[in-house]
Amino acid sequence: MRGRVCRRAVVPASLRLFRGFHLMSGSPAEAPLISLSGIGKSYPIANSAAGRIRTLYSLLRRQPFTERYDALTDISFDVRRGESLGLIGVNGAGKSTLLKIIAGVVKPTSGDLQLRGRISALLELGAGFHPEYTGRQNVFLATALMGLSEQETRGRLDDILAFADIGEHVDQPIKHYSSGMIVRLGFAVATTVSPDILITDEVLAVGDESFQRKCIAWMENYLSNGGTLLLCAHSMFHVQKLCQKAAWIHDGRLHAYGDSNRVTREYLAWHDARNAPKAQDHALAIKSGHYAVLSVTLNERPGTEGITLPEGAALRIAGRLFSPDGRPPTALVGFVRKDGMPIYGVSSEMDGHVLSRVSDNEFSFELELSELTLLPGAYTIKAHALDPEGYRLFDEIVCDLIVTGESRELGACRLPHRWNTL
Structure with missing residues (x-):
């Protein structure tokens, strides 16, 4: 069965990294904002010309790939309004793939996904910026993709620039920016609107310490005002601090789900045991x-x-x-x-x-x-x-x-x- 995603609006994948959009706005308030049932994602393995032909044939016939890599298998959980969920796991476990499916950047191979409310996805901060434009020009470009008018952006411009805190560099082309400056500007732009659901992927792993504190303070204020957060992070401290629940993804499967303190402790214990030296005889x-x-x-x-x-x-x-x-x-x-x-x-x-x-x-x-x-x-x-x-x-x-x-x-x-x- 191919993946089924229930949406109201279709947004180009290249724009979804920034844009907030409404999904199933008429759904009952008590229904989960995010509902995943048996989500799976497979990628074809084609290391030869014959393999690429077989892959193309499978795509045209809408058949499963003969040789494939299963990035995700049978992922099911719900996220309700006001909840905060942390995604944890080692690199390559499938966390980013799952976030991209929820954000609409990637379609699932199997399972059912239902989304409700306004979603803002911070998957790649700075995606959508034009390298030849200045930081200020890119602010107007990015907010336009988010659905804000020029007048609305001008009203919020001072707050955006104050949050980014990149000084006079705002009027220079961003092709001359450091990665940290791009991240600052990207986060400042993406948080100008308060979505029903905020999806972040390793946002707190980049930038300097003062920027990370500013991001955490913003997220805490967002959650205190009833926001819903889906956070992917390698820092168990951030997951415990910001998230009520945690989902441990391991080898593309949901290994553990529940209270964030319990799941992060289980994950850390597994991680420590994997690195523990062998006992003597x-x-x-x-x-x-x-x-x-x-x-x-x-x-x-x-x-x-x-x-x-x-x-x-x-x-x-x-x-x-x-x-x-x-x-x-x-x-x-x-x-x-x-x-x-x-x-x-x-x-x-x-x-x-x-x-x-x-x-x-x-x-x-x-x-x-x-x-x-x-x-x-x-x-x-x-x-x-x-x-x-x-x-x-x-x-x-x-x-x-x-x-x-x-x-x-x-x-x-x-x-x-x-x-x-x-």
Whole structure:
């Protein structure tokens, strides 16, 4: 089934990057502004003359491509008035393709798309600018494409130029602009009207810090006034700050959808786990006659199974270490992020604690944390076996730790604090 898009007006694809337009304005107010059902997008793979002929034949016959790349597969979700949704995922996951389908730049191969209300898409800031025109002339050109009259543009010109803040360069041809200046002018022009739906693709990843703050402030004001935002970003901070919900696109499919804090945490945990170093084989240390970790438990459960705890819960880490010479070894316990970034570590030698002897070559330890101050997220607990002096590390066992809860704080742990009124 070919993709079906329900629209009221047809706008050339080259103009849709700027232009806001009305879609199904007569639809019920309670209906979603954006409704996607089974959206898919495929591109033909034609690496030879024969492949290009087959592709052309498929297009003429309106048949599926014999050899194709599926950029999107079965994407379904709704965005209602006043909601803000963040699209996240690695490069190449299909986020930009999905935004272009919603903006009307690209037609879906399959599925059904319904759009309602006035849409403004900031997919490529500066698209539609004429390189030989000055910045001021391009403002009038771009606003005309958005449906504003010359008189309306003149009434808003001071605000546009103040937002862009490019000074005297506004009267120079934009072919001499830096990429950051073009982005400033493009965003300033595109936000002169307040659409029902604002679609942005990595807008906050370009420009300097002051421009990013200005963009965020504008978006927050837009949302506070009832606007609907669809934001594509690699910054999980921006998604958590600006978006109520998040959609994680992975390999062209909707991997997770829901509360932005929960989905971004799952995405960061997956991202960290993908970059995490591989664990060592502790059995090799035993065979080599070195100090080794025999076992680890987390709250009396096998450490190899991992553990999930609510934020602030108590945690007991216990284990047994092997000593080849019968001397009490040193136990070291560390907490790290999934990508290997250390958070905290402490050893029995640091605290002057001697491990309990279980047998001639086995010793036990237990480390108790009465309250975990880690923020919600995915972590790794590493239990190490060191020599009695605590100088050399010989072996480790790696355990997974998931901390659950709701928090917008940054970092990995919570520090006791309070805000004072001066």
